[in-house]
Amino acid sequence: MADYQVHEHDVLVIGAGGAGLRAAIEASAAGVSVGLVCKSLLGKAHTVMAEGGLAAALGNVDDRDDWSTHFADTMRGGQYVNNWRMAQLHAQQAPERARELEAWGAVFDRTKDQKILQRNFGGHKYPRLAHVGDRTGLEMIRTLQDHGVHLGIDVHMEHTIVELIQHGDRVVGAFGYDREKGNFRLFKAGAVILATGGIGRAFKITSNSWEYTGDGHSLAYRAGADLIDMEYVQFHPTGMVWPPSVRGILVTEGVRGEGGVLRNSEKKRFMFDDIPDLYKSSTADNEEEGWQYTQGDKDSRRPPELLTRDHVARCIVREIKAGRGSPHGGVFLDIAWIKERLPNGEDHIKKKLPSMYHQFKELAGIDITNQPMEVGPTTHYVMGGIRVDGDSQMSTVPGLFAAGECAAGLHGANRLGGNSLSDLLVFGKLAGENAAKFAKDNALSFGKEQEEQADAARRKALAPIERQDQGGDGPYQIQFELQDKMQELVGIVRNQDDLDKGVETVLAMKERAKTVTAPGNRQYNPGWHTALDLDNLLTVSEAIARAAAERHESRGAHFREDYTAKDEQWGKTTLVVKKGADGEMTLTKEAVRTMPDDLQKIIEENK
């Protein structure tokens, strides 16, 4: 019996961070009805945590910058396994998306000639990140949210989707519940856009909040979509390490962009010790040159602290393992030293990095204008995700679109800082536009069979509450254990034994999760919510572990101590995860698509 409320929208967007909001705005502008579902309150999604800025080749600070350089930087950062079409569209369209944000009310810091100011960031050849202090994400999400509320989008706050509904292959809706009462909802939709963000909660140390349990990845997977590049998980080099309760919280790369340096316990700037060949010619070989670069000297090369995140994270791990770490198991990140070079250093730090100042002062009792921070790697972002068509953002399942972190391709094996906010805008827009078109062109077909799918999803969702007296594990128990194991076995430095063990462990935990229990009732019950998200977390964990175990090379964020080098053949190979006919996860190898000559030429010119 159907005990659920039914909503119908032309386009249903799942997730209300930057990508979801931008997609909803675009779909709405195309004249279709739009529903937006989010697990939290509107405006609280992880985009709010983005600090550094949004990468767009505006050329306001250095007019040598243009889309082709941004494209080449993105491909180099991604170790050339990116979806080159996405990297091209992203670089080409990001400037327009940034300017549009300003037209909607975003306020960015300015250059002397009153244009949008841009800052340096790891892997970007020129100063490219439009920003406002270190709270760019808040500015962006608030701008999109405030713009969006006037467009007639139906927002379903604090709702969670547990299953997609299909007609044949095509996705025609989604089924979920409202968190407040635990009442079920069926959303019929001509097209569905997944914008659910990442998977950080699969690991113990993470910058991600409770929301990031790979919901979109897993919903798409269960609906038969391809996931690619799942082995590439970004560990941001600088998360807080102390006190224990804030371990993992992000410390923006902007600290290094503003001149912050990494030191070990011997006070040595260890990043000069290991500069990868791909970046030798563009990296400073002395401290003075690095400093000049951060101060805008166009003839200087970047300091090694601004190498790509994968590399910096590994160098930090190396120092810690060698016993040269800080007291609480990190290394030192020092911005206070710039007072030696800037007369108004203290004010400058507070102005450029206000939320970092605030965060350390209030959570760790550290004044970053006087003391170094202690930092270490934290699980931050997943490059892998739902395979989409670069132009339309449609997944391999008709009617199912994806944008932002849950979609894969743009970032290849490693994402450059700043490319995420621009990713959300560029591909959020494209997803919204194309989903609206798809919904207009394809009449919705919804019948008894679809209602049965909804009923099945309802039964599955209720199970953890119904079996609460049967003695299975509680949701937190399984979740914590999974996070521990993923951190230990599938973390920053990987090897075959650990990864094989990782796969086995996840499979065993999947079995245990089948009897997970959630005490209490359906009314705002975090235990129940955690139990339902667990299924998604286990799916993405399995995909990550399997793909990582298969890729016998080191590339970007995927580092294998048993295969430390890059391998030419693997460089041409994409790993595809898909649900098999028997319900088991399958992993297949596919050739990376060859880049057209004009793009190849850009890469060569920028080498």
Add this chain to the structure above:
Amino acid sequence: MASVTFKIWRGDKDGGSFADYQTDITEGMVVLDAVHQIQAESASDLACRWNCKAGKCGSCSAEVNGMPKLMCMTRMEDLPTDQPITIEPIHAFPIMKDLVTDVSWNYEVKKRIKKFKPRSPDAADGTWRIAQEDVDRVQEFRKCIECFLCQDVCHVLRDHHKHEEFIGPRFFVYAAALDMHPLDTENRLEDLKDEGGIGFCNITKCCTTVCPEHITITDNAIIPLKERVVDEFYDPIKKLAKIFTGK
């Protein structure tokens, strides 16, 4: 490590009471950590909102020992742990369950505030020129994380329940952010006077005291807006001029 007692409000719109929980506190913990630990140890259905855990999203608002706080930014070592610590939901909005309240009113209020309306672009390519000092001036208000603690502590909402006639400090900050936006051209003064009920604010500055972002809400947002409303609608000379000119 020390075991600390927490009195946490449990219940829903039909009523509830404080329940006692014991949990161990370690160095550097914040109140939200304690709540999470209690959830994991003994009350998996204890409802509370949270996201960023770094004071940036404004989800985990509650009243800790009677003070409106973000739980993620309230350190245990700043609280007296020799006596029970009380945690209850914010008071200005209806209870959903435990520490979670229905703040949807705030989202409805925002919809009614006239949206950003930029002046025509300054340059042929459709972009604007803005001085950094104009960006700096508006930053204070744009820092707001919408935790609604200012709404919670405002007696006009909390005690007098004027939700129909008064939009509260958060939306005066929002209006100030738009008003001082270097590109905005909209006039919202009449709305602030009428639907906004800015006259109800009698400048007790409680909102400023509790703001976790340290926005000087009363002095920098509300008072200047009040002055502008007065200038526009209650200036005696303007009134006289209106009588004579008939405008």
